[in-house]
Amino acid sequence: MTATVAAEDGAILSVRDVYKVYGGVRALNGLSLEVARGEVHCVVGPNGAGKSTFFKTLIGVETPTSGKVFYRGRDVTRMPAFRRARLGLSVKFQNISAFGELTALQNLFVPLRRNHRKADIPDRAAAVLARVGLAGLEHQEVRRLSHGQQQWLSIGLSIAAEPDLLLLDEPAAGLSAEETTKTASLIRELNRQGMTIIVIEHDMGFIRSLKARTSVLHYGRLFAQGEFDEIAANEDVRRIYLGTA
Numbered sequence: 001m002t003a004t005v006a007a008e009d010g011a012i013l014s015v016r017d018v019y020k021v022y023g024g025v026r027a028l029n030g031l032s033l034e035v036a037r038g039e040v041h042c043v044v045g046p047n048g049a050g051k052s053t054f055f056k057t058l059i060g061v062e063t064p065t066s067g068k069v070f071y072r073g074r075d076v077t078r079m080p081a082f083r084r085a086r087l088g089l090s091v092k093f094q095n096i097s098a099f100g101e102l103t104a105l106q107n108l109f110v111p112l113r114r115n116h117r118k119a120d121i122p123d124r125a126a127a128v129l130a131r132v133g134l135a136g137l138e139h140q141e142v143r144r145l146s147h148g149q150q151q152w153l154s155i156g157l158s159i160a161a162e163p164d165l166l167l168l169d170e171p172a173a174g175l176s177a178e179e180t181t182k183t184a185s186l187i188r189e190l191n192r193q194g195m196t197i198i199v200i201e202h203d204m205g206f207i208r209s210l211k212a213r214t215s216v217l218h219y220g221r222l223f224a225q226g227e228f229d230e231i232a233a234n235e236d237v238r239r240i241y242l243g244t245a
């Protein structure tokens with residue numbers, strides 16, 4: 001249906017005037033935001049700004065009350081999550097999504113089975129592990145990996161199907177300083193290899209290390225947008241983080 005297809009205009013994702021109302025609360029209050037193909041785009045905001053609700057409307061577990069979400073030029077506003085995934089939109093949730101009793105390599109067999117011949121899967125799985133910095137840990141049981149290593153494996157599971165757009169929900173939550181630095185490098189490297197990545201994050205410290213284009217949400221709307229340094233220097237953004245706006 002041509003009416004539901006918008007020109008892509010370089011934007012891989014376009015959110016247009018989205019509202020999400022829960023009872024009397026406008027979790028999203030006319031949010032419009034675009035993410036260009038090939039960028040790392042960070043979405044930040046103080047508690048209750050609407051980040052989680054935004055994330056849920058992108059992946060398809062919540063439907064906006066009104067407004068539209070376009071992914072690769074297609075209207076996906078009401079498309080279920082599994083169909084968005086088939087179009088190349090992949091998600092890494094905060095919680096670890098791997099099986100603890102299986103090895104790192106075995107965990108990758110599940111997502112790779114969909115698109116690859118059985119004989120190719122072990123090599124493919126090893127290549128994904130290398131991409132996320134886990135070479136040498138192929139045969140380690142996941143429950144014996146560190147928290148950071150488990151998080152990187154989760155990213156590996158999310159990129160196994162070669163998505164166009166990767167959504168990361170608070171990827172640095174619970175990580176040590178060293179693991180956080182490594183996670184930022186991993187995100188930048190995946191981006192250099194061509195993946196568009198959206199990072200939803202509460203912690204400005206982590207976003208600082210990504211040095212990416214950043215959107216600030218506040219009361220369910222786009223409050224500010226720019227390169228991280230501009231955002232960090234913005235007095236109004238500082239005020240909302242301190243809770244005085």
Ligand SMILES: Nc1ncnc2c1ncn2[C@@H]1O[C@H](COP(=O)(O)OP(=O)(O)OP(=O)(O)O)[C@@H](O)[C@H]1O
Pocket residue numbers: 022023025026027045046047048049050051052053054202
């Ligand atoms: N299912 C729901 N029912 C009622 N209100 C909700 C629901 N989900 C979110 N809200 C409200 O919508 C607003 C935005 O919440 P949301 O969780 O999206 O913000 P957030 O930016 O992710 O916050 P945080 O950083 O604290 O996780 C908040 O006022 C929240 O209480």
